[in-house]
Each structure stands twice: as structure tokens, then as C-alpha cells.
Amino acid sequence: MKVCVYTLGCRLNQCESEAIADSFSRNGHEVVDARRGADLYIVNTCTVTAKAEQKARRMIRLFSTEGQAVVVTGCYAQMAQAELEELGENIVVVPLVKKAGLLGLCAHIDETTNAGMDLLDAVRSFAEPETSVFDYAASSFSYHSRAYLKVQDGCDNECGYCRVHIARGPSTSLGRDEVVARALQLEEEGFNEIVLTGVNLTMYDHEGEGLGGMMLALIPRLKDTTRLRLSSMEPDHIDERLIEACSSHKVHPHFHIPLQSASDKVLERSSRKYSASHLEWVIEQLRKVKDDPFIACDVIAGLPAEGEEEFRQTYDFLKDTGFAALHVFPFSPRPDTALYKARDKVSERVRDERAASLRQLSESLHSAYVARQIGRRQEVLLETRRGGLWHGTSGNYLKLAVSGAPAFSSRGQIVSGIITAKDMLSVC
Template sequence: MNVCVYTLGCRLNQCESEAIADSFAQEGFTIVGEAESADLYIVNTCTVTSKAEQKARRMIRKFAKSAPTLATGCYAQVNEEELKQLGEQIIVVPLEKKAHLLKLATHMKASLVSGMSTYEGCRSFSDGNASVFDYEAASFSYHSRAYLKIQDGCDNSCAYCRVHVARGKAVSLDVPTVIQRALALQDAGFQEIMLTGVNLTMYDHERDGLGGLLEQLLKRLSPSMRLRLSSMEPDHIDERLLSVLKDRRMQPHFHIPVQSGSDAILKRVDRHYTIAELSRILDRLREAKDDPFLAADIITGLPGETDEDFEQTYQFLQNQGFSNLHVFPFSPRPDTPLFKATDRVPESVRDERALRLRKLSEDLHRAYRMRQVGKDAEVILQNRKGGHWYGLSGNYLEVKVLNAPAFGREGMLVQGTFGPLAKQSERMEFIVDAPAV
């Protein structure tokens, strides 16, 4: 039986989807991609933007035409009835019950043996109870790197966001369990672990925080294990965290949800920092790592954003030299303070601003890649096609690997030097010197 787990949204969703896919693989089911035919589809949805919701509806409707389809995730949490109406073979699993899907494979195996159809098996699956930290994948069907969920929920209430409505208050996985799961991933052969959460820097923020966890984790992991953070909200990046980021195993790649470069807009949407404070954090990140990859989330057209506010944002991003920008036109979200804002920016202006920032992102990304030419680095091999390996560097650059060892394998670390940009793919070339020790 073929099972497809289709994921929209954040790296946390990817982590949870991997665990669900792994639970099916462990029971002997075949995991396939969206382009292949499946007997059961599971769609892990996102509600950050209306575009993400539109794509979720389109894919759920498409999948449900050919096979039973389970819809879960943040969108399923806040719009359960809407998704149920998309097709007869759709079953909605609210977010608070998503972790219970880890037990679905065992149930399905037994129900199919008893003669039930796939749809009947899904329908008969009891609700049960599960923890948001039950996700623990031994293998990763869709990624060569390991994901480890350590945090969920958010105590902030940003005026544009309803993820905190879907996910609830911030909760953290205890340190001993994080270490245990990380060591298990290391024993399974993974050489990079990405730590994920809804608001990662809110991990255990009333006690030792994320920095304290990383200190303990790095003491137990091998000298060759790479650690990467999925994203870091600026308002909880403290001295302890900045200090531990200097460890060579912490990868020089930081994703910061900036959202705006205007203090007036940041205050309007209830972000808990100023541009001056954010600038100091970025300076400290550059002190921790030499020319790290700095990515930023930016929302254009937030209510009240004037031309001056936007130009401040543009200049801030340009002057800071971010490596990549994830640009989102403002999308009014139900159940948020800005949903009924009366001072919305016209969509044409919002979209024109987004276009300018995406062009800026292309220029910044190319400039960053050009600066890396000739520098030594470490790359993790991800996939092989056309006779060449392709991989991901510690500073998050996709590369075409030249001179890879004959015994190369997915997930293997190799050392080498950045070469020029490939003409067609715009990937950098990476010339391997030796496998990483």
C-alpha cells in the first residue's frame, strides 16, 4: 500500500510529517511523493497565509478524487468544517489530535487484514490521546537530514498571526528527552540535526532557555555532528544563546522573522523589539560566525505601512546584507486583530512592494554566494542525479559537488572549497578535498 504525506508550511510541519511517514514505513507501507499514485494521502496544512490555505484546499481536493485523504495541521485546526466539504473521501484530523496519527499505520495494517477498505480503516481509527512531542522519526523519507522537534506553541500574539491560536501556548520538550532523541539520531547515522519549533527561542525561556539546552546537547554529541536551528525570533535571543552559537558544530545559518524594518509598523503589529535592537543582534550573530547565511521573513503591505515605512524596510534589509528574504504579502487572517483593519494597503501597492523585495533578495543572495567563492566549507550530500552529487553547505547553499568520493552516500559530510556559480542552475560548484572526519 502506497502512502503520501504532503506538507505545507514550516519546518516544524516537515518534522511532524517525517515522523508520520516513518511510522508507516516501519509497518511496511511504501512512502511515495505527490507525483506518484497513492492509496492514502495525508496533507499537513498551514494557515500562515491565504495562499497556503488555497494550496491546501487544491491539493486535498485533488488527492481526494483518487484516494482517502486525511487533512491535518494548523488550517485543519481552525477550519475543520470547510475542509470536510471539499470531497467525500476527506477526513479532518484537528491539530490537537495530529500526533495520534503516529498510531494510524498500526491500526490501518490490522483493519486492512480484517477486510476493511482504506477509507473505512481511517474512519474507524479512534481519536485517542497523544502529546505534541510524540513525533520521533527513526528515518526521514523526504529529507537527508534529521529534524528534531523540541518546542511547540507561542506566547506572543502578533497582530497578523493566528498560528498561536491554532498551536496554543509555548511548551518545551524536556532536556533529557531532547538529548536522548538526538543521540538516537546520531546512532542512526545522521550527521546533521535541525532543531525545530513554532517559536524556537521561546524554548524553556523562563529558565535556562535554548542556550542552556544547546550547551547540554553539545556536551553529549560527537565532534562531527552538525546542529542547525530552524528559525529564531529576535525577542528571545539572549547572551547565553549567542555564546553557544560560536561552537563550530552550530551551523552558520540563521533565519530571523524580521517582518518589517520600520519601528512604527513593528509596534503596530505587536512585535517585541526595535530595529536598533535587531541590528545589535545581527551584529552579534556575525561575531559568532564569519559571514553567516542570514535569512529574513518579511511581510509587505501590513496595515498602516506607508511609503516611508516600506523604504525604511528596504534600506534596512539592503544595508544589513541579508543572504535571502522570504517575502509574504500581507494576508488578513481570521481571529487576528488586523483582520478587520481599516487602513489596509491597496493590494496593487502591497504586491509591487513584494516584487521589489524579491528582486532585492535575488541580488543579495547572489552577492552572498559570490563572496563564498574560494572559501573552505563542509557539505552534506543530499541526492545524486546525472552522475553528480548535490548537497547543502553549512551556510545553507545548494551546491553541485565535484570530485565526490566513489563511496559517497546520502547524508555523508565532505570537505572542500566553493567554486564558481554553475551557469544554468545557479548552484555553486563545490570541489571536494576529502570526506569529513
């Protein structure tokens, strides 16, 4: 059977999708991408923006005409089950609480179709057991050379623009010993890079020790050559222990901070629990423990309460701090959120102009960052081989071609070398 797992949204969704795809490929099914046509489609949706929802509906409709069955899960599916089921007759929505049960879908399909049931009936008859959000095996993934380890789910914050905490529920964390055991298992399976993921990763907690405490326990247990990457760091829980953990050579110099705005007024209006001065502290500390790390951020243009002055504060902060990349999102009012009916909304024209100028800023910040990496040593995880060269991602998140990689190099291996051009690393 051909299976396509189509993913929208955050790294956590990617991580979950990979585990699901893996369960099919391990059982002899062919995991294909969306262009190649599949019998079974699994769509992992996102509710962060109206655009992500629109795209999900479009793809689900398309898959519904191409495949025999479409399974839809993820945050958007959680919020709009009936609406999505109406998009086609062969669509089956699996709510979030039962999403981990999808790891058993493959076995269920094999058993029931071998007994003569057709694929759609097999999917429909799949009675997902109640599962924990951490029921994902720490095993090899079918898409990537790195492993994603989900250690946290849900969020206790109620940011004014966000529906994710509504869909995912309160914060919950995988126990520290279990994190260590899963990470060691991934090492055993040959992964050299592990990405720690969560809905709000810095809200991770085990007995009051936080993400920093867990990482400080994990890092000494890992091989000297294993590397950790953090998927995303909400600023409010970044503390000294986490910074200390990040100082380890086993943590890649790549950080992603969803800061959204650098204006105290806008942050407060959006119920974000930190200030611009905390952001300054975070960036300063990360730069103290890592040599010119790649620090990217999410920023929302046109949040309520963002007047010209507030926008200028954010713009100047991003420019002066020298981020390596900005992920810019125009504010999109989401139903069920506190800011949905805000009266101090910014007009769409102004919001889009601001988004455009932030995107321009991002381009120049990124070019400046890449230019100053030339001549520096970096590690690169080998991902694909094209045109006689390996290509991969560096510790500081640059996509590079690799020249001089040792013979018999393999996918997932880490090599070290000097960056000789904006897109090239020479192994030495």
C-alpha cells in the same frame, strides 16, 4: 499500500510529516510523491496565508478524487474542520491535539484491513488517543538526509497578523534531558545533521534556561562531527546565551530570522516585541560568532501602518545589513487576528509593488552573497546523486554539486571542500 504525505507550510510541519511518512515506510508501505498516485493521502496544512489555505483546498479536492481516503491535519485543519470535510466524502480531519496519534495510524490500518475492513472505514475508525505534541519518534526519516528534532510547539505571542498561535496554543517545550536523549539517538541512527525545530523555536524554555541554555547543554554531548541547524529564530528571545551557543563549530552558519519589518512603528502596530535596534544587535552578534553566515529573513510587505517612510526604513535596513536572502510575503489579513479589520491597511497595489521591489532586492543580495563564497571552505551534506555527481546543501545553505567526493560516499555524509563556482564544491 501507496501513501503520500503532502506538506504545506513551515519546517515544523515538514518535520511532523516526515515522522508520519516514516511510520508507514517502516511498516513496508510505499511512500510516494503526489504525482505518482496513492491509495492514502495525508495532507499537513498551514494557515499562515490565504494562499496556503487555497492550495490546501485544491490539493485535498484533487487527492479526494484520486485516493481511497484523505487524512487532513495541521493548523488550517484545526481552524476549519467542517469546511475541509465538505470537500469530499472520503476526507477525515484529524485535529492538532491528536496529530501525533497519526504515528499509530499505520498499525491501525494494517490491523483493521487485514481483518477485512476497507481503507476508508479503517481511517474513519481510527480513534486517535489523546497525545502529546512531542510524541514523534526521533528516528530515521524517509525523505531527507538530515533529521528534524521538534523541541518546541505553540507560541505565547499574539502577533497581529498571525493565526498560528491560535491554532497551536501556548508555548510548550520538550524537557532538556529528553532533547539530549533524542539527539543522541539520532546520532546513533547515523544522522550527521540535526535541525532543531519549533513553532517559535526561540521561545523554547526549560527551567528558565531558554534555547541557548538547552543548546549549551546539548552541544558538548554531541560528536565533534555532528552539526546542528536552527530552523528559524524569532528575534524577541535571541539573547547572549543563544549567541554563545551559536558560536560552536557544531552549529551551522545559517540563520533564518522572521523579522517582518524593520520599522519600530510597524513592529509595534503588529504587536511584535522587539525593535529595529534589537535586530541590528542580533545581526551584529551572529556575524561576530560566525564568518559571513547565511542570514535569511522573512519580511511582510504592506503591513498596516507601513507608510512610504516605514517601508523605506525596512528596505534600507535589509539592503544595508546584507542579508543572504529575503522571503517576502505580501500582507494577507487573516480572520480572527487583530489586524484583520485594520483601518490603516495599505492598498493592494502598493503592497504588491513593495513586495516586488523586495523580491528584486533579495535576488541581488543572494547573488552578492553567493559570489563572495567562491574560494571559501564549506561543509556539504550529501543528499542526492545525479549525473555522476553528489549534490547537497552546505552549512551556509547553498545548494551545491560536489566534485571529488570520496568513493563509497553515501547519502547523509558530510564532506568538506572549497567552493569553486556558484554551484560547485571541490572536495579537498
